[in-house]
Amino acid sequence: MPAWVTLRRMNDEDFMQLALAQANSALAAGEVPVGAVLVCDGQVIAQAHNAPVTQHDPSAHAEVLVLREAAAKLGNYRLEGCTLYVTLEPCTMCAGAILNARLSKVVWGAPEPKTGAAGSVLNVFENPELNHQTLSHGHVLSQECSLPLQTFFKQQRIAQKANAAATRLRDDAVRTSDSAFLGLPGYPWEPNYISDLPSLNGLRMHYLDEGPADAKVTWLCLHGNPAWSYLYRQMIPIFMAAGHRVVAPDMPGFGKSDKPKKDSAHSFEWHRQVLLEFVEALDLRHIQLVVQDWGGILGLTLPMVQPWRYQSLLVMNTTLATGEQPLSEGFLAWRKMCADKPLFDVGKLFSRGNPQLSEQECAAYNTPFPDAGHRAALRAFPPMVPSSFDSPGAAVSRQAAEFWRQHWQGRSLMFIGQQDPVLGEPVMRELQQHIRACPEPVLLPQAGHFVQEHGHEIASHALQIFFNLSE
């Protein structure tokens, strides 16, 4: 550093450069970028930048922060003879604080046309009614001082736009109106949405996320066709009561998630990829994987990718569709029914296997699908179950079977709804052979395909077996 720099007296612009450096720190911290320094006898006593967001303090403006720090350092709330440098014209609060501190002078940079109290909106410093007068000197390095502010508000606009675009409905999809889901019995939970998974390509996916985010245990509950997260409403409160976290997504095309218009948008690989990315995006760990129907056909292929995320498996009427065995008679009948009656009543399907359900509960299963335009997933899923060795998804299902047989280190628990003609006891006994150390299944003689409708009993049992917790 040349000698003349240190010898020369610092002038207003030099001190404003220090305040500007503070403003740029605020920008990096996500605060409105305003910086301030307080100078006494040519010495910098205090420097600070805006911090209302980080400090949860509406009064944490740069000026107030330097006044506090300087007064504490000097042991005097009166800062007579001192000068405050700030990159933006002070607001009324700060102007008032500056007067109360009896500062000799305030030097500010960029004008603030909306809230400025040094001449832009009003002028606190030139009011003869106020008994102390602080000299106000503005527009010092005005251009430079407004730059971080412009950058900040530009960044904010870009972020808001990106947000809006992400939740805007894609042209090739439909969205069941949010109001249709109001007041469904036994489903009081707030919606959560994600749309920035690469595979979603802007589709909005809904999921429930209940219980503490930092819980030591996370239950990941995967539904199948034609259900949605509503299917888990009996199990969720039981897991939550144990202090655990519960995450239950609606697959694209189901529940509160966006629904592609075309049947061909759905594929085994796409849905699997969405789930893999979902688990990674939420960084779920200590997962207790809960699966049934397509929740298992897809969900059982997930843990082999990142086994360290998974602790336990709770498996109900489902299968690994490896293409090695013919699909069950019951499944083929189901597939034919879906093809013959594409507008079948989903609520009635649930009521048939679950006479204990109320009319409103059955209707809740129809809610996501107000018309044929919302039913692409219902048409696409039955033919998508891998049926031959070369079907899409069959190879990855065989890899998964190998994983469950050879490499699964976690605990397992199997429940079988015995009234299920589609994925009932014979199919489940076969699956049990593929899961390492899977104990004898728990048989539910009254339960049909949608075993979760007996979820209270299942969830309590699982807590007891996995965590030695009893009600």
Ligand SMILES: [Zn+2]
């Ligand atoms: Zn202020």
